Amino acid sequence: MSNALYRDCARLFMVGFPGPRIDDDFARLMDDGLFGAILFKRNVGTAQETAALCREIKSRAGRPFILSVDQEGGRVARLRGEPFTTLPSMRELGQRQDLALIERVGRLLAHELRAVGFDWDFAPVLDVDTNPTNPVIGDRSFSRDPDEVARLGVALARGLEAGGVASCGKHFPGHGDTTTDSHLTLPRLPHDLERLRRVELVPFRAFAQAGLASLMTAHVLFDALDPKVPATMSPRALNGLLREELGFDGVLVSDDLEMKAIADHYSVEEAAVQGTLAGVDLFLVCHQADVQRRAIEALVRAVESGRVPRERIAEAHRRLARLESRFAHGPEDRLATLGDEQHRALAHGLASSFSGKDPTEVMLASRRS
Numbered sequence: 001m002s003n004a005l006y007r008d009c010a011r012l013f014m015v016g017f018p019g020p021r022i023d024d025d026f027a028r029l030m031d032d033g034l035f036g037a038i039l040f041k042r043n044v045g046t047a048q049e050t051a052a053l054c055r056e057i058k059s060r061a062g063r064p065f066i067l068s069v070d071q072e073g074g075r076v077a078r079l080r081g082e083p084f085t086t087l088p089s090m091r092e093l094g095q096r097q098d099l100a101l102i103e104r105v106g107r108l109l110a111h112e113l114r115a116v117g118f119d120w121d122f123a124p125v126l127d128v129d130t131n132p133t134n135p136v137i138g139d140r141s142f143s144r145d146p147d148e149v150a151r152l153g154v155a156l157a158r159g160l161e162a163g164g165v166a167s168c169g170k171h172f173p174g175h176g177d178t179t180t181d182s183h184l185t186l187p188r189l190p191h192d193l194e195r196l197r198r199v200e201l202v203p204f205r206a207f208a209q210a211g212l213a214s215l216m217t218a219h220v221l222f223d224a225l226d227p228k229v230p231a232t233m234s235p236r237a238l239n240g241l242l243r244e245e246l247g248f249d250g251v252l253v254s255d256d257l258e259m260k261a262i263a264d265h266y267s268v269e270e271a272a273v274q275g276t277l278a279g280v281d282l283f284l285v286c287h288q289a290d291v292q293r294r295a296i297e298a299l300v301r302a303v304e305s306g307r308v309p310r311e312r313i314a315e316a317h318r319r320l321a322r323l324e325s326r327f328a329h330g331p332e333d334r335l336a337t338l339g340d341e342q343h344r345a346l347a348h349g350l351a352s353s354f355s356g357k358d359p360t361e362v363m364l365a366s367r368r369s
Contacts, residue, residue: 009299010296011320012299013029014035037067047084048164064328071123076150090125090152094141097152106161109307110159110161120327125169128149150206170240172218177199185260217254218232254271269294281316
């Protein structure tokens with residue numbers, strides 16, 4: 001396999017690595033052309049330690065290198081404790097039905113993420129909270145009303161992007177009504193297309209129409225779209241429904257290919273190849289270096305054999321380059337902006353929206369988390 005083709009295919013991947021330092025496997029993958037990395041709790045420490053790691057990664061890359069994180073607020077937040085703001089769940093924020101408040105949340109998230117070196121936030125959740133027994137979405141969703149999820153999700157994403165951080169709506173075409181968690185098993189939704197268009201797809205349509213940066217796929221089987229493979233691997237779900245019907249032309253990123261919804265049913269090699277053919281532009285492979293290598297090498301072989309057209313790789317590159325040009329930041333030193341006047345103003349404006357409560361008690365629990 002040629003070095004140029006390997007780099008072209010490696011650019012369609014974003015990986016995780018084991019701890020708070022760049023290890024040898026991750027370093028080699030960086031050199032081979034990765035688009036970026038996703039950081040988890042295992043990678044981050046204090047604000048100072050996290051900022052130092054982000055600067056080290058970007059300096060070592062010597063090129064635009066996107067760093068991402070799941071910083072939704074509520075129970076899904078990798079950056080916690082002073083000086084970061086502790087946010088309530090999106091359900092609690094959604095009950096306010098306040099667009100300005102939600103956009104301020106997005107701007108605050110962006111400010112804090114930029115301060116330590118992140119370019120991309122895998123938020124907001126656009127799943128509709130229709131199933132009270134859902135074990136994975138629940139209070140991560142803004143509402144049980146799809147129109148409210150659409151309205152508030154777009155507002156949060158606009159706040160993020162106004163602050164210089166790419167947003168990512170998730171999990172297309174909708175994980176909110178499942179009874180199982182795709183981290184652990186492969187969920188299935190039996191709903192017909194009319195129901196999907198009326199409920200699950202409403203926020204994703206609004207997100208597409210707003211021209212926002214990216215969406216994440218769901219590892220869920222949708223009987224109305226493709227009962228044999230999850231949406232991440234389904235051309236009908238991604239190319240047909242999302243690209244053609246909803247008109248989304250941003251970056252489409254997969255959820256982690258090492259989640260059991262994929263890993264227990266499909267090989268990572270087949271998931272990467274089928275996902276590329278279906279329309280995924282970037283794959284998350286978040287844990288094991290050997291799995292990351294196998295996924296990249298499978299895509300290289302599929303291009304060499306003609307199974308995956310080179311134009312499909314070039315199309316993904318065009319979308320990734322567009323996101324990179326808007327949101328990739330170099331190894332900046334912005335840590336001092338945490339706690340500066342702008343940061344305090346954002347946090348104070350957020351807290352003061354919770355009328356009748358002590359602002360320091362509402363969500364600026366960041367000072368005691």
